[in-house]
Amino acid sequence: MIEINLEDIPKSPGVYLFKNKRGEVLYVGKAKDLRNRLSYYTKSSFLSPKINHLLSLAEKVEYFLTKNEKEALLLEANLIKKFRPKYNVLLKDDKNYPLLRIPIKEKYPSLQIVRKRKKGDQALYFGPFTSAKGLREILKLLSKTFPLRKCSLAEMKRRKTPCIYYQIKKCLAPCVNPIPEEEYKKLVDGVIEFFQGKGKGLIEKLKEEMHRLSENLEFERAAFLRDRIEDLKNILEKQAVVLNTPIDLDLWEYKKENTYEFFIVLFVRYGYLYGFQTFQIKNPLGETPAIKDVILQFYLEGKIIPEKIFLPEEIEEKEELESILCEAAGKEIKILKSSEKEEIKILRELALKNLENFILSERRREKPWYAGLSEELVETLKLSQEPRWIEAIDLSQFYGTARVGAIVCFFEGEPEKSRYRHYHVKTEAKDDYAMLYEVIYRRLKRGLEENNLPDLILIDGGKGHLETALRAAEDLDIETVEFRAIAKNIKRQPEKLYIPGRKNPMFLPRYKEVYHFIGRVMSEAHRFAKTFAEKTKEKETIESILDKIKGIGPKRKEILLKNFRSLEEISQAPLENLANLPGFNLKVAKALKENLKEFLTS
DSSP, X not given: OOOOOGGGSOSSOEEEEEEOTTOOEEEEEEESSHHHHHHGGGOGGGSOHHHHHHHHHOOEEEEEEOSSHHHHHHHHHHHHHHHOOTTSOOOOOOOOOOEEEEOTTSSSOOOEEESSOOTTOOSEEEOOOXXXXXXHHHHHHHHHHSOOOOSOHHHHHHOSSOOHHHHTTSOOOTTTSOXXXXXXXXXXXXXXXXXXXXXXXXHHHHHHHHHHHHHTTOHHHHHHHHHHHHHHXXXXXXXXXXXSSOOOEEEEEEEEXXXXXXXXXXXXETTEEEEEEEEEEEOSSOSSOSHHHHHHHHHTSSOOOOSEEEESSOOTXXXXXXXXXXXXXXXXXXXXXXXXXXXXXXXXXXXXXXXXXXXXXXXXXXXXXHHHHHHHHHHHHTOSSOOSEEEEEEEEEETTEEEEEEEEEEETTEEOGGGOEEEEOOOSOOSHHHHHHHHHHHHHHHHHHHTOOOSEEEEESOHHHHHHHHHHHHHTTOOSOEEEEEEEOTTSOEEEEEOTTOSSOEEOOTTSHHHHHHHHHHHHHHHHHHHHHHHHHHHHHHHHHHHXXXXXXXXXXXXXXXXXXXXXXXXXXXXXXHHTSTTOOHHHHHHHHHHHHHHHHO
């Protein structure tokens, strides 16, 4: 067990790290008085078995001094994010719910769905929304009333003719039409009013405008507004008003069961309930509730921080937490204990009801069979901890073309297809190692940004492939993800296992369940990579043929690829459909069909 020399440790605020003999960080903690806090770990007879187990693995303790407790709290959060220690509370929040971004500083702002708020961004944000599909539906309906631009700034600057959205009256085409900024701003303000909970007032304004148009005998425009008013009413009927005042707040509830804690947060914006988010975390030491760590990790990851955050009970370091969140949000933030006020009481009841449902669903999802497999994985693959989240990477290409990488994800033994990812390899080098480095680097970099790194990554290959993966992780300063390489035999069955730090490979035991599980994971990665490579090759072939057809430039080619999946589909499309595509006409459509007929019959 680690020996802590208290005489060397100052009575100052700071952060301490327990490390094992390999230098890996096991636990990060913070203290108002480092000597006093670390003295706690010297009284082994009073400590829980979990803490004694942590201390038995620790080889040394390091510490950093800070000016005050607030700095210690922030440094602790940053070090936990960096090292993701096994014995700390870790929030794996990969559900970055969609936000609506309106870049109000631009001349002609657009409505953008994003997943994170950019630091220092002067755009206006609304959300989070729990359903991207639901948000897209709302924007689709709003675009009839507020026809704002849909294209990017770069696309708008390049465009010479209006796009299809102009033709269906869902965009004013500021790219080519000189629209007065004040007129466009009124449309933007209308959208902002809607998302600020002022939908009823907005409807009244539109009604006044509709009556004015009727009086001026502009019946067609009045009828158009009438239909838009009905659309807005339909949207508003689906929104739940939960507060009498239009304020922003998040309300949290949580419950502990054994080493797990379950959380729910309700998002209230402008008095409307936007939705909620639930998650489960493991509290390895279980000494104190994890809410403080969860709050910091949740809000410091690019989330919108509301003016008020309600918790079910008072927490320590409330003032320090408020100060950190104020700096992150650039406004005053208050952390409050949920009151008995009727509105808050109703929200709490709603939160607790949904939290109970979440806990029940998690219990149903529990897989006793995976516990045994998880232990086998640790033993066979020589892992430091049981892997709940496993990913496998495979590469594929066709003689140097259609070079792709693919990642599949298994959570607690089952495929999580929503987390599957594929990559077009950009590196010029043709060898496997360069391709693998790029794919792993991009995956890990995104994982750092979105706080969704897996526990284990399996790679199809040998020692060189494993070293390449480790180099990518080292270049990003990632120590929390474990890597293993699996070499297959001529029958494409897993055979050899390569482990970091070991010179020679180990043979996988065929009689164990873990062998069949690894085979299943690697086969799925191979299938996913191969399928994507085939699609990529098919697309490259289509592009190559379209490039040879006179009159089909880059823009027309892009439009065809967006609307059709194959050359056969293009050739079989009615002439009028092709002629009506943006940038096309009857002459171009005829030439395209004639040329394609030659290519397909030759």
